[in-house]
Amino acid sequence: MKITVINGTMRHGSTWHCKDLLLEKISQLEETQVREFYLPKDMTSFCSGCFSCFLNGENTCPHADQIQPIVAALEEADLVILTSSVYALDVTGQLKALLDHLCFMWLSHRPNPKMFNKVGISFATTAGAGLSHSTKTMENSLKFWGVKKRFASKQAVAAMKWSDISDKKRGQIDKDMAQLAKKATAAVANIEHSAGPLFRKIMFVMMKNMMKKNDWNPTDRNHWEAQGWLNGTKPF
Numbered sequence: 001m002k003i004t005v006i007n008g009t010m011r012h013g014s015t016w017h018c019k020d021l022l023l024e025k026i027s028q029l030e031e032t033q034v035r036e037f038y039l040p041k042d043m044t045s046f047c048s049g050c051f052s053c054f055l056n057g058e059n060t061c062p063h064a065d066q067i068q069p070i071v072a073a074l075e076e077a078d079l080v081i082l083t084s085s086v087y088a089l090d091v092t093g094q095l096k097a098l099l100d101h102l103c104f105m106w107l108s109h110r111p112n113p114k115m116f117n118k119v120g121i122s123f124a125t126t127a128g129a130g131l132s133h134s135t136k137t138m139e140n141s142l143k144f145w146g147v148k149k150r151f152a153s154k155q156a157v158a159a160m161k162w163s164d165i166s167d168k169k170r171g172q173i174d175k176d177m178a179q180l181a182k183k184a185t186a187a188v189a190n191i192e193h194s195a196g197p198l199f200r201k202i203m204f205v206m207m208k209n210m211m212k213k214n215d216w217n218p219t220d221r222n223h224w225e226a227q228g229w230l231n232g233t234k235p236f
Contacts, residue, residue, distance in 0.1 A: 001026070001188055004077035005036040006070070008084030008095030014125040015085045017162045018155055018173060022081070022123070025181035030188075035073050039094035043070065047100035057219055058104045067101050075114040078188045079121070080147065082138040086126035091137045099141045106144040107203045110223040113235050116196075119187045120147040121180070125155040144203075148196050148236075149187045153180055196236050204235070 003026070005019065026032055037043070045063040052060040061067055074080055084091040091099075105112045122138035124131050131154035142150050155173060159165045165173075187194065212230055214221040224230050 001030045001032050001079060001185070002077045003032055003034045003079045003081065004073040005034065005081045005083065006095065006098065007036060007038045008082070008092040010038045010041055011085070013085060014127075014155070014157045014159070014162050014165065015083050015123065018125055018153070018177065019081065019083050019123055021174065022121075022153070022177045022181060025177050026079075026185055029181060029185045035077075037070055037073070039092070039098060042066065043094075043098050043101070046097045053101070053104040054109060055217060055219055058110075061101065061104075063101065067098075070098070071102070071105070071112075075112065077118065078191075079119045079184055080142070081121045081123055082142070083123040084134055084138065086124055086128075086130035086134045089130035089133050091124070091134050096137070099137070102141065102145070107146055107200065108144065108207055109220050111146050111204075111235075113227065115145045115147055116200075116236055117191050118147045119149045119184055119191060120145075120151070121184060122150070122152045124153070125157050127158060127160050128156070131156060143197070143199060146200050146204075148191060148200075149194060150197075151180060151183060151187075153177075200236070204229075 007016065009015065023034060043066045045066065048062060050062065058064065084095045087093065104110055120142035122135040122142065124134040135152040135154055139150060139152060153176065157165050157169060208224065208229055211221050211224045227233065227235065229235065
């Protein structure tokens with residue numbers, strides 16, 4: 001199994017330890033190849049809002065040299081894991097900056113067919129509140145990328161440091177990661193035969209009808225035409 005992990009922080013705290021435990025549990029079930037990115041080291045820039053990726057293609061993004069390797073790793077992965085600690089009741093600014101850069105491949109613009117048969121995990125930890133909102137931010141990107149099967153892991157660790165987490169909580173985390181590893185591994189194995197999300201189908205049909213009338217962004221429309229989607233070809 002090929003796994004791509006986007007770490008929303010470079011800090012090796014509770015989120016990092018839980019993610020590493022999950023990878024260990026998966027590797028016990030399946031041979032894995034893991035590629036990890038750490039933010040902001042591997043993507044240092046905020047989106048400048050220039051619209052170049054939308055209007056002229058993602059290769060014209062002023063930060064394309066950092067974005068393209070991440071996109072390539074996402075394309076190659078069977079399982080995509082997005083992780084973030086909770087900052088101000090949401091994902092880290094570093095992760096949000098990356099997700100902003102990747103909006104060009106949303107279903108509403110130029111969806112990437114290589115994302116359609118993937119499994120995704122949104123992974124967050126916090127000492128207190130904000131888990132649902134943070135995982136929702138990550139889930140939204142997986143959802144609009146067209147990822148077929150999605151899971152979320154929310155760990156309220158009630159501690160500022162991994163070493164301060166109680167033995168009881170560590171035991172629960174271990175069980176949670178083992179269970180998530182089984183679910184994710186099974187989902188990857190059966191992805192070709194599993195049903196796709198209803199949202200994706202509805203969004204695809206809605207955007208196809210809009211793209212047929214699209215005279216405001218030839219780059220998006222040309223993408224849909226090149227895939228054959230405006231002439232009846234169905235990606236799923």
